[in-house]
Amino acid sequence: MILRSLLVGAVVALSVGSDLAASASPRPLIVVGVSEWGALAQQLVGPHARVVKLLTDPNADPHAHEATVYDAAQVALASVVIENGAGYDGWLNKLVAVSNPHVSVVNVAAMVHVRDGENPHLFYSPTIAARFVAALAQRLHAIDPGLRLAARARQLERALAASTQRLTALKARCAGVPVAATEDVATRLLDLAGLRVVTPASFRLAVSNGIDPNIGSLALALTQLGQRPAFLLNNTQTATPLTQAVVARARLKGVPLVDVTETMIGNRYVGFIDSVIARLQRALVRQGCAA
Secondary structure, eight states: OHHHHHHHHHHHHHHHTHHHHHHSOOOOEEEESSHHHHHHHHHHHGGGSEEEESOOOTTSOGGGOOOOHHHHHHHHHOSEEEEOOTTTTHHHHHHHHHHOTTSEEEEHHHHTTOOTTSOOOGGGOHHHHHHHHHHHHHHHHHHOTTOOOHHHHHHHHHHHHHHHHHHHHHHHHHTTOEEEESSSTTHHHHHHTTOEEOSOHHHHHHHHTTSOOOHHHHHHHHHHHTTOOSOEEEEGGGOOHHHHHHHHHHHHTTOOEEEEOSSOOSSOHHHHHHHHHHHHHHHHGGGTSOO
């Protein structure tokens, strides 16, 4: 019923905008939920396609997003839809199935064989981002062979490789250093840097899914902060009384905070991910393993 209502609204929205669409240049429309994939797509296509990002509010919990009439209208017009997958944006997958079932879909999780239930924050991995850029360039070329994206793709892939190299350099110096995290939003970066996340996986998963962790995992997470890990990685976008209590414990114990968000701030993915890497590096200086 909800999807049907959205589609009715989408039809009205499309009718209202039909005159504008008819007069617009025939550029492919790329619709994406996650802002990070949208930023990369925009950098790749430049003026040759239009990119619409549906999740752009860094103050809203993307896990709680519900599809809107605007979302449905954009998906219905799309030439390509980019899904994060792994259960992160199931609402987008449902919109595609109902409103534009034959659209070309790039599902990042399927591309890298990450299943539902695994850490879905794939956009915090520059290595996965590089694979995404290559896959999207190929898909767009198949849709429109006139698109000249190879040079742009190579440039982005080189920049992402440099980001990965920064993490590799950190790993060479700081592998095994214990760190804590309120949830798994950026732990793929920590893995690439060789850092050891001591916070129980069950605790991080419960926070990510918006449910209360069991008492044992909460107690262990708080105890580990007393053992002074290098920092606490904290997702400020999905703050709850529970995560705020963990942050307060970290401050009490003198554990530095590295705050991150799920929704990207800004329009340049490489700059965004490099800024997070730089914050990790600064927090590791006190361990004596990072310059």
